[in-house]
Amino acid sequence: MKSIGIIAEYNPFTNGHLYHLNTIKEKYPDYAIVLVMNGNFTQRGDVSIIDKWKRCEIALNMGVNLVIELPFSFATQSADFFSYGALCILNKLKVDKIIFGSESDDINTLEIIAKTQLDNEDFDKLVKIYSKLGNNYPTAISNAIFDLTNKKIITPNDLLGVSYIKTILENKFDIKYETIKRLDNYHNNDLNDLGSASAIRKALKEGKSINGYVPDMEIEYFNNMHFLEDYFNILKYKIITEDLSIYQTIDEGIDKKLKKVINDVKSVDELIMAIKSKRYTYNKIRRMLIHILCDFTKDKANSFKKIKYIRILGFDNKGRNYLNKIKKEIDVPIISKITREKDSMLDYEIETTKIYDIITNDNLVKKEFNRIIYRGDKSND
Numbered sequence: 001m002k003s004i005g006i007i008a009e010y011n012p013f014t015n016g017h018l019y020h021l022n023t024i025k026e027k028y029p030d031y032a033i034v035l036v037m038n039g040n041f042t043q044r045g046d047v048s049i050i051d052k053w054k055r056c057e058i059a060l061n062m063g064v065n066l067v068i069e070l071p072f073s074f075a076t077q078s079a080d081f082f083s084y085g086a087l088c089i090l091n092k093l094k095v096d097k098i099i100f101g102s103e104s105d106d107i108n109t110l111e112i113i114a115k116t117q118l119d120n121e122d123f124d125k126l127v128k129i130y131s132k133l134g135n136n137y138p139t140a141i142s143n144a145i146f147d148l149t150n151k152k153i154i155t156p157n158d159l160l161g162v163s164y165i166k167t168i169l170e171n172k173f174d175i176k177y178e179t180i181k182r183l184d185n186y187h188n189n190d191l192n193d194l195g196s197a198s199a200i201r202k203a204l205k206e207g208k209s210i211n212g213y214v215p216d217m218e219i220e221y222f223n224n225m226h227f228l229e230d231y232f233n234i235l236k237y238k239i240i241t242e243d244l245s246i247y248q249t250i251d252e253g254i255d256k257k258l259k260k261v262i263n264d265v266k267s268v269d270e271l272i273m274a275i276k277s278k279r280y281t282y283n284k285i286r287r288m289l290i291h292i293l294c295d296f297t298k299d300k301a302n303s304f305k306k307i308k309y310i311r312i313l314g315f316d317n318k319g320r321n322y323l324n325k326i327k328k329e330i331d332v333p334i335i336s337k338i339t340r341e342k343d344s345m346l347d348y349e350i351e352t353t354k355i356y357d358i359i360t361n362d363n364l365v366k367k368e369f370n371r372i373i374y375r376g377d378k379s380n381d
Contacts (some may be wrong), residue, residue: 110153
Protein backbone atom coordinates (compact mmCIF):
# COMPACT_ATOMS: atom_id res chain seq x y z
CA MET A 1 0.00 0.00 0.00
CA LYS A 2 1.32 3.43 -0.96
CA SER A 3 0.68 6.64 0.93
CA ILE A 4 0.23 10.38 0.55
CA GLY A 5 1.40 12.72 3.30
CA ILE A 6 -0.36 15.97 4.11
CA ILE A 7 0.59 18.59 6.69
CA ALA A 8 -2.21 20.74 8.09
CA GLU A 9 -3.53 22.57 11.13
CA TYR A 10 -7.25 22.33 10.29
CA ASN A 11 -7.89 25.36 12.46
CA PRO A 12 -10.65 24.83 11.52
CA PHE A 13 -11.30 22.36 8.68
CA THR A 14 -12.71 24.34 5.74
CA ASN A 15 -14.38 23.62 2.42
CA GLY A 16 -10.98 24.35 0.88
CA HIS A 17 -9.44 21.57 2.94
CA LEU A 18 -12.23 19.25 1.81
CA TYR A 19 -11.48 20.16 -1.82
CA HIS A 20 -7.80 19.38 -1.19
CA LEU A 21 -8.59 15.99 0.33
CA ASN A 22 -11.15 15.02 -2.30
CA THR A 23 -8.75 15.94 -5.10
CA ILE A 24 -6.09 13.67 -3.59
CA LYS A 25 -8.56 10.79 -3.16
CA GLU A 26 -9.80 11.13 -6.74
CA LYS A 27 -6.25 11.10 -8.13
CA TYR A 28 -4.84 8.44 -5.79
CA PRO A 29 -7.81 6.32 -4.66
CA ASP A 30 -5.74 3.37 -3.42
CA TYR A 31 -3.26 5.40 -1.36
CA ALA A 32 -3.50 5.81 2.41
CA ILE A 33 -3.67 9.48 3.44
CA VAL A 34 -1.41 10.27 6.39
CA LEU A 35 -1.98 13.60 8.13
CA VAL A 36 0.59 15.29 10.37
CA MET A 37 -1.37 17.81 12.43
CA ASN A 38 -0.39 20.24 15.17
CA GLY A 39 -1.76 19.73 18.65
CA ASN A 40 -3.50 22.56 20.49
CA PHE A 41 -1.18 25.39 19.40
CA THR A 42 -0.32 26.49 15.87
CA GLN A 43 2.53 27.62 13.65
CA ARG A 44 0.85 30.99 13.11
CA GLY A 45 1.13 31.73 16.82
CA ASP A 46 -2.40 30.90 17.89
CA VAL A 47 -4.36 28.43 19.95
CA SER A 48 -6.48 25.91 18.09
CA ILE A 49 -10.08 27.04 18.31
CA ILE A 50 -11.13 23.45 18.97
CA ASP A 51 -8.92 20.80 20.54
CA LYS A 52 -6.83 18.27 18.66
CA TRP A 53 -9.16 15.36 19.41
CA LYS A 54 -12.12 17.09 17.80
CA ARG A 55 -10.00 18.06 14.80
CA CYS A 56 -8.75 14.46 14.53
CA GLU A 57 -12.35 13.19 14.47
CA ILE A 58 -13.23 15.70 11.76
CA ALA A 59 -10.19 14.74 9.67
CA LEU A 60 -11.04 11.02 9.85
CA ASN A 61 -14.68 11.69 9.00
CA MET A 62 -13.58 13.68 5.97
CA GLY A 63 -11.36 10.93 4.56
CA VAL A 64 -7.95 11.06 6.25
CA ASN A 65 -6.78 7.55 7.16
CA LEU A 66 -4.09 8.15 9.79
CA VAL A 67 -3.59 11.21 12.03
CA ILE A 68 -0.23 11.88 13.71
CA GLU A 69 0.48 14.72 16.14
CA LEU A 70 3.24 17.21 15.36
CA PRO A 71 4.97 18.01 18.69
CA PHE A 72 4.65 21.53 20.10
CA SER A 73 8.37 22.21 19.68
CA PHE A 74 7.95 22.03 15.88
CA ALA A 75 4.30 23.06 15.54
CA THR A 76 4.78 26.56 17.00
CA GLN A 77 8.00 27.67 15.34
CA SER A 78 8.96 29.23 12.01
CA ALA A 79 8.33 27.51 8.69
CA ASP A 80 11.67 25.69 8.50
CA PHE A 81 11.31 24.13 11.98
CA PHE A 82 7.66 23.31 11.31
CA SER A 83 8.52 21.67 7.98
CA TYR A 84 11.45 19.72 9.40
CA GLY A 85 9.39 18.18 12.19
CA ALA A 86 6.45 17.26 9.97
CA LEU A 87 8.58 15.79 7.19
CA CYS A 88 10.76 13.80 9.60
CA ILE A 89 7.57 12.13 10.79
CA LEU A 90 6.32 11.49 7.25
CA ASN A 91 9.72 10.14 6.25
CA LYS A 92 9.71 7.73 9.20
CA LEU A 93 6.21 6.66 8.15
CA LYS A 94 7.51 5.84 4.66
CA VAL A 95 5.11 8.10 2.76
CA ASP A 96 5.67 8.15 -0.98
CA LYS A 97 4.65 11.74 -1.64
CA ILE A 98 3.43 14.93 0.00
CA ILE A 99 0.74 17.02 -1.64
CA PHE A 100 0.23 20.59 -0.47
CA GLY A 101 -1.91 23.56 -1.44
CA SER A 102 -0.22 26.26 -3.48
CA GLU A 103 -1.36 29.67 -4.64
CA SER A 104 0.85 29.55 -7.75
CA ASP A 105 0.57 25.79 -8.40
CA ASP A 106 4.03 26.12 -9.97
CA ILE A 107 6.12 23.28 -8.54
CA ASN A 108 9.09 24.06 -10.83
CA THR A 109 9.42 27.62 -9.50
CA LEU A 110 9.07 26.46 -5.91
CA GLU A 111 11.79 23.86 -6.50
CA ILE A 112 14.12 26.43 -8.10
CA ILE A 113 13.70 28.72 -5.10
CA ALA A 114 14.29 25.88 -2.63
CA LYS A 115 17.47 24.78 -4.43
CA THR A 116 18.71 28.38 -4.57
CA GLN A 117 18.37 28.68 -0.79
CA LEU A 118 20.30 25.46 -0.32
CA ASP A 119 22.97 25.68 -3.00
CA ASN A 120 23.69 29.31 -3.90
CA GLU A 121 26.55 30.62 -1.76
CA ASP A 122 25.37 34.21 -2.23
CA PHE A 123 21.95 33.55 -0.73
CA ASP A 124 22.92 33.83 2.96
CA LYS A 125 25.06 36.88 2.26
CA LEU A 126 22.14 38.69 0.62
CA VAL A 127 19.76 37.74 3.43
CA LYS A 128 22.17 39.28 5.96
CA ILE A 129 22.45 42.45 3.88
CA TYR A 130 18.69 42.86 3.59
CA SER A 131 18.24 42.09 7.30
CA LYS A 132 20.75 44.80 8.24
CA LEU A 133 18.73 47.22 6.10
CA GLY A 134 15.83 46.72 8.51
CA ASN A 135 13.81 44.04 6.71
CA ASN A 136 12.22 41.20 8.65
CA TYR A 137 13.52 37.72 7.91
CA PRO A 138 10.78 36.64 5.43
CA THR A 139 11.21 39.88 3.44
CA ALA A 140 15.00 39.54 3.45
CA ILE A 141 14.65 36.01 2.07
CA SER A 142 12.17 37.12 -0.59
CA ASN A 143 14.45 39.95 -1.74
CA ALA A 144 17.50 37.68 -1.86
CA ILE A 145 15.62 35.08 -3.90
CA PHE A 146 14.44 37.72 -6.37
CA ASP A 147 17.99 39.00 -6.83
CA LEU A 148 19.26 35.50 -7.58
CA THR A 149 16.40 34.04 -9.63
CA ASN A 150 14.22 36.95 -10.76
CA LYS A 151 11.36 35.06 -9.11
CA LYS A 152 9.32 36.14 -6.13
CA ILE A 153 6.84 34.38 -3.90
CA ILE A 154 4.99 36.12 -1.09
CA THR A 155 1.93 33.94 -0.54
CA PRO A 156 1.80 31.79 2.62
CA ASN A 157 1.24 28.34 1.12
CA ASP A 158 3.92 28.85 -1.52
CA LEU A 159 6.38 30.00 1.14
CA LEU A 160 5.59 26.96 3.25
CA GLY A 161 5.84 24.75 0.16
CA VAL A 162 9.38 25.99 -0.46
CA SER A 163 10.23 24.98 3.12
CA TYR A 164 8.80 21.52 2.50
CA ILE A 165 10.82 21.04 -0.68
CA LYS A 166 13.96 22.44 0.90
CA THR A 167 13.62 20.08 3.88
CA ILE A 168 13.17 17.05 1.61
CA LEU A 169 16.18 17.94 -0.53
CA GLU A 170 18.47 18.92 2.34
CA ASN A 171 17.78 15.74 4.30
CA LYS A 172 17.63 13.47 1.24
CA PHE A 173 14.21 12.16 2.21
CA ASP A 174 12.77 9.71 -0.29
CA ILE A 175 9.57 11.72 -0.66
CA LYS A 176 8.19 13.22 -3.86
CA TYR A 177 6.20 16.45 -3.81
CA GLU A 178 3.18 17.75 -5.67
CA THR A 179 0.88 20.77 -5.48
CA ILE A 180 -2.85 21.39 -5.68
CA LYS A 181 -4.02 24.82 -6.72
CA ARG A 182 -5.39 26.80 -3.80
CA LEU A 183 -8.66 28.36 -4.96
CA ASP A 184 -9.51 30.77 -2.13
CA ASN A 185 -8.14 34.27 -1.65
CA TYR A 186 -5.78 33.99 1.31
CA HIS A 187 -5.94 37.79 1.83
CA ASN A 188 -9.73 37.82 2.08
CA ASN A 189 -11.09 37.65 5.62
CA ASP A 190 -14.68 37.66 4.38
CA LEU A 191 -16.67 34.44 4.33
CA ASN A 192 -17.15 32.64 1.03
CA ASP A 193 -17.63 29.05 -0.14
CA LEU A 194 -13.88 28.35 -0.17
CA GLY A 195 -13.00 30.85 2.52
CA SER A 196 -9.74 30.66 4.42
CA ALA A 197 -9.43 29.25 7.91
CA SER A 198 -8.56 32.76 9.14
CA ALA A 199 -11.88 34.06 7.76
CA ILE A 200 -13.75 31.26 9.55
CA ARG A 201 -11.92 31.98 12.83
CA LYS A 202 -12.73 35.67 12.53
CA ALA A 203 -16.40 34.92 11.96
CA LEU A 204 -16.55 32.51 14.91
CA LYS A 205 -14.85 35.03 17.17
CA GLU A 206 -17.42 37.65 16.15
CA GLY A 207 -20.30 35.24 16.77
CA LYS A 208 -21.33 35.04 13.12
CA SER A 209 -22.92 31.99 11.53
CA ILE A 210 -20.58 29.85 9.44
CA ASN A 211 -23.27 27.54 8.09
CA GLY A 212 -22.39 26.67 4.50
CA TYR A 213 -18.80 27.83 4.87
CA VAL A 214 -17.52 24.63 6.49
CA PRO A 215 -18.72 21.03 6.05
CA ASP A 216 -22.10 20.61 7.76
CA MET A 217 -20.96 17.83 10.09
CA GLU A 218 -18.31 20.11 11.59
CA ILE A 219 -20.74 22.69 13.03
CA GLU A 220 -21.49 20.62 16.13
CA TYR A 221 -17.83 20.78 17.18
CA PHE A 222 -17.74 24.54 17.66
CA ASN A 223 -18.39 24.69 21.37
CA ASN A 224 -15.93 25.59 24.10
CA MET A 225 -13.79 27.43 21.57
CA HIS A 226 -10.35 28.80 22.38
CA PHE A 227 -8.82 32.11 21.24
CA LEU A 228 -5.48 33.59 22.22
CA GLU A 229 -7.34 36.61 23.65
CA ASP A 230 -8.81 34.31 26.31
CA TYR A 231 -5.32 33.87 27.77
CA PHE A 232 -4.44 37.57 27.92
CA ASN A 233 -4.51 37.90 31.71
CA ILE A 234 -2.23 34.87 32.09
CA LEU A 235 0.16 36.35 29.53
CA LYS A 236 0.07 39.73 31.27
CA TYR A 237 0.99 38.17 34.61
CA LYS A 238 3.87 36.21 33.09
CA ILE A 239 5.21 39.22 31.17
CA ILE A 240 5.15 41.37 34.31
CA THR A 241 6.70 38.85 36.69
CA GLU A 242 9.10 36.66 34.70
CA ASP A 243 12.46 36.88 32.98
CA LEU A 244 11.28 36.77 29.36
CA SER A 245 14.75 36.32 27.89
CA ILE A 246 14.65 32.60 28.71
CA TYR A 247 11.87 31.92 26.22
CA GLN A 248 12.32 30.66 22.67
CA THR A 249 12.05 33.37 19.94
CA ILE A 250 12.46 36.19 22.48
CA ASP A 251 15.39 38.19 21.11
CA GLU A 252 17.44 40.64 23.12
CA GLY A 253 15.53 43.89 23.51
CA ILE A 254 12.02 42.64 22.71
CA ASP A 255 11.69 41.35 26.30
CA LYS A 256 12.20 44.88 27.63
CA LYS A 257 9.72 46.30 25.13
CA LEU A 258 7.07 43.76 26.17
CA LYS A 259 7.50 44.72 29.83
CA LYS A 260 7.39 48.42 28.96
CA VAL A 261 4.04 48.32 27.16
CA ILE A 262 2.16 45.52 28.96
CA ASN A 263 0.42 47.79 31.50
CA ASP A 264 -0.76 50.14 28.76
CA VAL A 265 -2.62 47.55 26.67
CA LYS A 266 -5.88 45.71 27.28
CA SER A 267 -5.78 42.87 24.74
CA VAL A 268 -3.47 40.60 22.79
CA ASP A 269 -4.03 42.60 19.60
CA GLU A 270 -3.18 45.87 21.36
CA LEU A 271 -0.01 44.27 22.74
CA ILE A 272 1.05 43.02 19.31
CA MET A 273 0.43 46.38 17.64
CA ALA A 274 2.40 48.14 20.40
CA ILE A 275 5.58 46.18 19.58
CA LYS A 276 5.08 45.31 15.91
CA SER A 277 7.83 46.60 13.60
CA LYS A 278 9.61 45.77 10.36
CA ARG A 279 11.72 43.29 12.25
CA TYR A 280 8.91 41.70 14.24
CA THR A 281 5.98 40.53 12.13
CA TYR A 282 2.49 39.92 13.47
CA ASN A 283 2.84 36.12 13.38
CA LYS A 284 6.34 36.16 14.86
CA ILE A 285 5.09 38.15 17.85
CA ARG A 286 2.17 35.76 18.30
CA ARG A 287 4.60 32.84 18.35
CA MET A 288 6.58 34.66 21.06
CA LEU A 289 3.43 35.00 23.13
CA ILE A 290 2.59 31.31 22.72
CA HIS A 291 6.10 30.42 23.89
CA ILE A 292 5.75 32.66 26.94
CA LEU A 293 2.30 31.26 27.71
CA CYS A 294 3.49 27.64 27.48
CA ASP A 295 6.90 28.05 29.17
CA PHE A 296 8.69 27.05 25.99
CA THR A 297 12.22 28.04 26.93
CA LYS A 298 15.36 28.16 24.83
CA ASP A 299 16.62 25.16 26.82
CA LYS A 300 13.53 23.15 25.90
CA ALA A 301 13.88 24.17 22.25
CA ASN A 302 17.49 22.94 22.25
CA SER A 303 16.47 19.65 23.86
CA PHE A 304 13.56 18.97 21.53
CA LYS A 305 15.19 19.21 18.12
CA LYS A 306 14.62 15.63 17.00
CA ILE A 307 11.52 13.53 16.46
CA LYS A 308 11.77 11.03 19.33
CA TYR A 309 8.43 9.27 18.90
CA ILE A 310 5.38 9.07 16.65
CA ARG A 311 2.14 9.93 18.46
CA ILE A 312 -0.99 8.47 16.88
CA LEU A 313 -4.16 10.49 17.45
CA GLY A 314 -6.45 8.33 15.33
CA PHE A 315 -6.94 6.08 12.31
CA ASP A 316 -9.50 4.17 10.29
CA ASN A 317 -9.18 0.62 8.93
CA LYS A 318 -7.06 1.74 5.99
CA GLY A 319 -4.77 3.79 8.22
CA ARG A 320 -4.40 0.93 10.71
CA ASN A 321 -3.55 -1.50 7.91
CA TYR A 322 -0.95 0.90 6.52
CA LEU A 323 0.61 1.38 9.95
CA ASN A 324 0.75 -2.38 10.54
CA LYS A 325 2.50 -2.78 7.21
CA ILE A 326 5.34 -0.34 7.92
CA LYS A 327 5.66 -0.24 11.71
CA LYS A 328 8.59 -2.69 11.86
CA GLU A 329 10.62 -0.25 9.74
CA ILE A 330 10.04 2.72 12.06
CA ASP A 331 13.06 3.57 14.22
CA VAL A 332 11.29 5.49 17.01
CA PRO A 333 8.55 4.40 19.44
CA ILE A 334 4.97 4.47 18.12
CA ILE A 335 2.69 5.82 20.86
CA SER A 336 -1.06 5.34 20.78
CA LYS A 337 -1.79 5.73 24.48
CA ILE A 338 0.48 7.47 26.97
CA THR A 339 1.69 5.66 30.06
CA ARG A 340 3.21 7.31 33.10
CA GLU A 341 6.72 6.46 31.89
CA LYS A 342 6.98 9.36 29.48
CA ASP A 343 9.68 10.89 27.33
CA SER A 344 10.50 14.46 28.44
CA MET A 345 9.34 15.82 25.09
CA LEU A 346 6.05 13.95 25.43
CA ASP A 347 5.78 15.02 29.06
CA TYR A 348 5.97 18.61 27.88
CA GLU A 349 3.03 17.98 25.51
CA ILE A 350 0.95 17.08 28.56
CA GLU A 351 1.94 20.37 30.20
CA THR A 352 0.86 22.39 27.16
CA THR A 353 -2.48 20.56 27.20
CA LYS A 354 -2.99 21.62 30.83
CA ILE A 355 -2.38 25.24 29.83
CA TYR A 356 -4.69 24.99 26.83
CA ASP A 357 -7.42 23.50 29.04
CA ILE A 358 -7.36 26.34 31.58
CA ILE A 359 -10.05 28.23 29.67
CA THR A 360 -12.69 25.55 29.13
CA ASN A 361 -11.68 22.89 31.66
CA ASP A 362 -12.72 20.03 29.34
CA ASN A 363 -10.50 17.53 31.18
CA LEU A 364 -8.35 17.14 28.09
CA VAL A 365 -5.41 15.82 30.11
CA LYS A 366 -7.38 12.66 30.91
CA LYS A 367 -7.87 12.14 27.18
CA GLU A 368 -4.10 12.28 26.68
CA PHE A 369 -3.76 9.08 28.70
CA ASN A 370 -6.69 6.99 27.55
CA ARG A 371 -7.79 8.15 24.13
CA ILE A 372 -7.17 7.09 20.57
CA ILE A 373 -9.80 7.64 17.89
CA TYR A 374 -10.79 4.76 15.66
CA ARG A 375 -13.14 4.99 12.70
CA GLY A 376 -14.06 1.58 11.35
CA ASP A 377 -17.20 0.53 9.51
CA LYS A 378 -19.11 2.00 12.47
CA SER A 379 -17.83 5.08 14.27
CA ASN A 380 -16.63 4.59 17.81
CA ASP A 381 -13.87 6.03 19.97
